[in-house]
Each structure stands twice: as structure tokens, then as C-alpha cells.
Amino acid sequence: MEALGRKTVEEYKKIDKLPIVVILDNIRSMHNVGSIFRTADAFLIESVYLCGFTPQPPHRDIHKTALGATETVNWKYYNTTLEAVQYLKQQHYTIWAIEQTTKSMALQNIAFHKKPSAIIFGNEIAGVEADVLSLCDAAIEIPQYGTKHSLNVSVAAGIVLWQMINSL
DSSP states (O other): OTTTTOOOHHHHHHSOOEEEEEEEESOOOHHHHHHHHHHHHHTTEEEEEEETTOOOSSOHHHHHHHTTHHHHSOEEEESOHHHHHHHHHHTTOEEEEEOOOTTOEEGGGOOOOSSOEEEEEOBTTTBSOHHHHTTOSEEEEOOOOSSOOOOOHHHHHHHHHHHHHHTO
């Protein structure tokens, strides 16, 4: 690890983070949660909000894919996603839902700016809750060209966050 120039947990905690909060809206899979923590660590994301029945650390199945990222990435739990979104709106965050809607915009057409933003990733089956969608500033979808019309939530998080940080 030393040869790779990896930061210690203490060094990581001191680094300025990007003003991005990832919100997990009732995610079922502990492996997805762990994978998203790991992606958040890789991209220096400010925080992960776990909402509803989304599993919380510590848990060995989250740790299995997070590989220690639950120790580096700040996280907070909310009983509902609505509560998390309302809090962030009061803090003047732009709220983006990753969801296919009749008004969603293609990811590659979004111009992200370095201002506080929250990205909501919904339940693996039901997506982002309708009452939460109504509070979002916009919905983003990842264009797909095959026979499937969805991606695993942890894969979607990696794609969206990569696109987002590259456009800042």
C-alpha cells in the first residue's frame, strides 16, 4: 500500500472533499451499500446518507465490498429519504435523482458545477420514491442501448459520480 501512495485514514479525513452527498433511498443489498461507500472514498465525496431500510455499518457484508471505506467516508442515517432531502434543501444543495422519468435528462447533457449537490440512488426494484422525486431539482438517467433498461445501483453510482467529478 505504501508503494501505491495510499493515504492513511487520518490523512484521508483531513483532505477537502467534493461538496457532494450520495443519498441511498431504501437500498436492499449490503453489497451495493459497501460498493457505493468504496466509490465515495475513491472520489472524495463529502458524505453518504443512508435512508429508510438501507443497511448501516458496521456489518460484515457491507465491509466485504467497502474494504474499509465505512471508516473514511462520513455517513449519516435518516429514517426517511424525505427527511434527508428536506435537510439538504435547507442547506441549499441541488438535489438530483438518478431515475428514469418522462422529464429525466441524459447524464452526458448535464453541466455540473462545483456547488453543493446531492445525488439520490433509489431502491433496486422500486427506484426513487415518488414523494422524494417531487422535491428534486431534476432527474438524470444514464442512457442505455441494450435490452435492459436499468443498471445495478452500485454501477450506476460509479458512472454518475465519475461523470460528475469530470465535469467540475
